[in-house]
Amino acid sequence: MGHVIRAVVIDVDDTLCLTEAVCFELENEVLARIGRAPMSRAVHLSTWGEPLLEAMPRRSPGLDLAAFESAYRVVLREYVTAGLLDVIAPENLRTLDELAAAGRSLMLLTSRTETEMAHLMAPDHALADRLAAVYHAGNMRFRKPDARAFDELLAATGLEPRQCLYVGDSPGDAQAANGAGLRFVACMQSGVRRRADFGAHRVDAFIDAFPELTTTVARLEGTTPEPVESRAGASGGGAGVTPH
Numbered sequence: 001m002g003h004v005i006r007a008v009v010i011d012v013d014d015t016l017c018l019t020e021a022v023c024f025e026l027e028n029e030v031l032a033r034i035g036r037a038p039m040s041r042a043v044h045l046s047t048w049g050e051p052l053l054e055a056m057p058r059r060s061p062g063l064d065l066a067a068f069e070s071a072y073r074v075v076l077r078e079y080v081t082a083g084l085l086d087v088i089a090p091e092n093l094r095t096l097d098e099l100a101a102a103g104r105s106l107m108l109l110t111s112r113t114e115t116e117m118a119h120l121m122a123p124d125h126a127l128a129d130r131l132a133a134v135y136h137a138g139n140m141r142f143r144k145p146d147a148r149a150f151d152e153l154l155a156a157t158g159l160e161p162r163q164c165l166y167v168g169d170s171p172g173d174a175q176a177a178n179g180a181g182l183r184f185v186a187c188m189q190s191g192v193r194r195r196a197d198f199g200a201h202r203v204d205a206f207i208d209a210f211p212e213l214t215t216t217v218a219r220l221e222g223t224t225p226e227p228v229e230s231r232a233g234a235s236g237g238g239a240g241v242t243p244h
Contacts, residue, residue, distance in 0.1 A: 002132040002186040003162045005221045007132075008099050008213070009153065009182070011168035012120070013049070014190035020048055026058070026079050027052075027220050030071045036060050040109035048192060049170040051111050057131060078118045079220065082168045088126065091211045098214040103120055109153060114138030133157075147179025154180070156193060157215065165204075166211060166219070169193060174201035 013019045039059040047055040047160045052072075056063055079085040096106055108131060110117065117136045120127060130191045135153055142148035154161065161181030166173065169187050188195070195206060200238040206233035 002088055003221070005104060005163060005183070005217055006106060006163050007105040007153075007157060007164040008217060009107045009109050009150075009164055009166045009171075011166070011173055011187075012086070012108055012112060014169040014192060015167055015187045016092060016108070018084050018190050019086065020045070020190055020192055022079070022085050026075055026085065027056070027072075030068060030075045031063075033071050033075065034064070034067045036063065039098070041221075045192060048112075049096055049172055050138065051194075052113070052116070063099075071154045076116070077230055086120060089210075092188075093130070095213055099217065100130065102214070103134045104155050104219065105157070106130060107135065107153065109135040109144075109149065110137075111143040111149075112136050144168075145175040147176050149176050150180040150182065157161050165217060167207075168214075171201055174198055174203060183220060185213065185220075 010016050011025070021239060024041060025045045026037075027044070031038055037060075043059050047123060049059055053065055053069065056065065058066055060068075076085070099106060108120075108127075114136055116193060117134065117138075119125070121134055122128070132155065133153065135149075137143055140149055140152050142151065148164075150161070150164075154164070157164075164181070165183040166177040167185040168174070168177070169186055170193060174184050174186065180199055184202065184207045186193070186195075186198055186203045187207050187210055189207075189209045204220055207213060207216055
């Protein structure tokens with residue numbers, strides 16, 4: 001039997017919820033509002049997974065980042081309010097409930113900024129009572145793919161890396177988890193990545209859809225999960241969670 005997996009740490013973009021396509025549209029809307037030409041989908045895909053403000057100069061060379069960030073805040077609120085961004089599928093919420101029922105602590109760890117995460121950290125969000133902590137660029141000293149992105153989480157929980165599993169969608173996620181000593185599961189649901197993209201990294205398991213995570217974690221640990229009934233449905237709003 002493997003080591004007990006006490007914490008399942010989850011990436012946001014294209015893992016907990018599918019976001020690349022809508023982010024492409026959102027960011028081009030921001031560019032249009034500040035008088036910039038749209039980026040191509042190929043450019044967006046090639047820089048997907050990088051922190052937004054680090055990727056935008058390559059997505060739109062010569063971009064005024066301050067103007068972009070100001071307009072982005074407005075458009076982000078519009079997309080969230082309209083229910084277009086960060087929609088978490090009911091089956092994914094059910095998966096979180098199954099993991100929690102198995103005694104696993106659930107956390108998010110993302111390279112997003114606090115502004116990008118604010119709606120997911122609101123007290124009325126479906127995630128609010130499901131998560132033990134949320135780690136983002138505002139409360140971490142380092143960001144993925146740096147393995148030290150997990151420093152605050154490991155220090156706060158007192159867990160050993162081998163007791164934690166990270167699930168993400170990119171080679172950078174794998175690199176960070178590998179370097180920190182966490183087990184890593186690659187979620188391929190978005191279709192943006194291929195298994196070959198992870199060739200340079202250790203992947204403990206691939207899943208084709210987020211709901212496969214419950215049985216995958218149990219299999220890696222050497223236990224058998226029991227299904228539970230989901231406690232909630234839609235996920236419009238955000239999650240009020242602070243690290244502890």
